Amino acid sequence: MNENKWNRSHILGLVDWQEFEYDILLETASSFREVLSRATKKVPALQGQVITNLFFESSTRTRSSFELAAKRLSADTLNFSPSTSSLSKGETILDTAMTYLAMGTDIMVIRHQHAGVPQAIAAEMDRLGNGVSVLNAGDGQHEHPSQALLDLFTLCNLLDSETPRIGLLSGKKIAIVGDILHSRVARSNIWSLTKAGCDIHLAGPPTLLPELFSQFVPGKITIHRELANALADADFVMTLRLQKERMGEQLIPSLREYHQQFGITRESLAHCKKGAKVLHPGPVNRGVEISSELVDDSSLSLISDQVTNGVAIRMALLYLIGTLKH
Secondary structure, three states: OOOOOOOOOOEOOOOOOOHHHHHHHHHHHHHHHHHHOOOOOOOOOOOOOEEEEEEOOOOOHHHHHHHHHHHHOOOEEEEEOHHHOHHHHOOOHHHHHHHHHHOOOOEEEEEEOOOOHHHHHHHHHHHHOOOOEEEEEEEOOOEOHHHHHHHHHHHHHHHOOOOOOHHHHOOOEEEEEOOOOOOHHHHHHHHHHHHOOOEEEEEOOOOOOOHHHHHOOOOOEEEEOOHHHHHOOOOEEEEOOOOHHHOOOOOOOOHHHHHHHHOEOOOHHHHOOOOOEEEOOOOOOEOOOEOHHHHOOOOOEOHHHHHHHHHHHHHHHHHHHHHOOO
8 A cells, every 4th residue: 555645636747747646546546447347337436526528629538438437436427529619609718617617517627639728727727726626638749648547557457467556667668659749648658657667769750750759758768760679679569640630741651651661560569579568549540550450469459458447547537636625
């Protein structure tokens, strides 16, 4: 049992997280994963609280995962959709948040295409002193903390399902491959995995992986332009979706050529350590960043585990910030 206590009321990013916070979260998520395996997959932990999903940007997995996590904790949920909202009538983002605040919201889960929106709303909640918590579900090219945390939990749970903890990853080589420039998932994973003591190797074409990423955590990150070098003796491989919706110009010659150079396949995994596993945050472009065969191979792919663990980790996040003030 961790002797430190949880005291973080907002989950906005992972850049300043401490090791004990990760361990508290992993321990809590592990208990909720057990709950999700029961016949009755519900606990009354947040009964009476209102959790609002403010998704200003499209999402399937993250939104559904947060909604299910809230319901598993017995909270009431409200879901915002920009296409049917008053934003089209001139209402500001902050006005939208204040509307849901007036409805009794306790926790706001916010996704936005621009970086900084969850932080701005959290700052306003703090200014008002209402005790409302904000959880960043992905903002622009900044961070996506809950995705990185479910990735972390997936890895640690694989290594020790009884007591998942961040120290299990110390010294592990992890290759992150693909569109790192546009990936908030990659940024959050860099913060969490370097805190865990991992050896991080990034791979991608120069247009999708600027050299500046090597300075995120100096001495802890290596950049590769050849996939084989990044994968050499890797314990785990994280491959990222090509985020074409965020690309303002043509940054790769073709999808076929990208797959040939940086696509993860059964053959390319031969460079890794024996038994190395593959992760992908989804949605997957089959045959582009990863072969369709590999996606469906449960002996090598952790993608299905990531989705399952996403509910447990989001239950843990909502529980920890939802019970902090009670």
